[in-house]
Amino acid sequence: xxxxxxxxxxxxxxxxxxxxxxxxxxxxxxxxxxxxxxxxxxxxxxxxxxxxxxxxxxxxxxxxxxxxxxxxxxxxxxxxxxxxxxxxxxxxxxxxxxxxxxxxxxxxxxxxxxxxxxxxxxxxxxxxxxxxxxxxxxxxxxxxxxxxxxxxxxxxxxxxxxxxxxxxxxxxxxxxxxxxxx
Numbered sequence: 001x002x003x004x005x006x007x008x009x010x011x012x013x014x015x016x017x018x019x020x021x022x023x024x025x026x027x028x029x030x031x032x033x034x035x036x037x038x039x040x041x042x043x044x045x046x047x048x049x050x051x052x053x054x055x056x057x058x059x060x061x062x063x064x065x066x067x068x069x070x071x072x073x074x075x076x077x078x079x080x081x082x083x084x085x086x087x088x089x090x091x092x093x094x095x096x097x098x099x100x101x102x103x104x105x106x107x108x109x110x111x112x113x114x115x116x117x118x119x120x121x122x123x124x125x126x127x128x129x130x131x132x133x134x135x136x137x138x139x140x141x142x143x144x145x146x147x148x149x150x151x152x153x154x155x156x157x158x159x160x161x162x163x164x165x166x167x168x169x170x171x172x173x174x175x176x177x178x179x180x181x182x
Contacts, residue, residue: 020054032061063091067108076104079113100125
């Protein structure tokens with residue numbers, strides 16, 4: 001394979017791998033609502049999901065009776081809807097995460113935030129060691145006799161898609177034969 005073709009393939013590969021993902025909030029449609037119980041909140045979901053710069057959060061919700069407000073930490077903690085950073089009421093809200101650190105979201109509807117309809121997302125720093133996130137080392141855990149198995153965290157259920165038009169694996173499969181022809 002020529003060095004020019006090899007460089008083009010590598011650039012394309014790195015470009016595809018560094019694309020952000022579109023992540024469906026809660027892992028499925030219509031999770032942006034007042035939670036039925038405190039056992040499974042969106043913050044528990046976000047704590048099990050790894051977000052990076054360039055990812056987008058996608059909310060799918062009923063726009064007739066709800067909305068999404070991006071707020072500051074103090075407003076998130078107080079459920080204060082009076083001075084949002086941004087507000088959305090389209091039922092299909094997509095917000096790109098353009099920096100590392102925490103992002104705060106609350107419902108724009110009266111009383112919803114106070115009843116648990118809120119979300120805190122932490123975006124990893126670009127310096128975060130990706131291999132640790134993708135393949136954590138096994139951990140030996142000793143459970144106490146009083147451990148309640150019913151409260152163990154559910155496995156990660158996140159609907160995540162590459163935002164690009166071609167899946168990375170398919171792109172590579174399509175390009176590799178081209179490199180062999182050169």
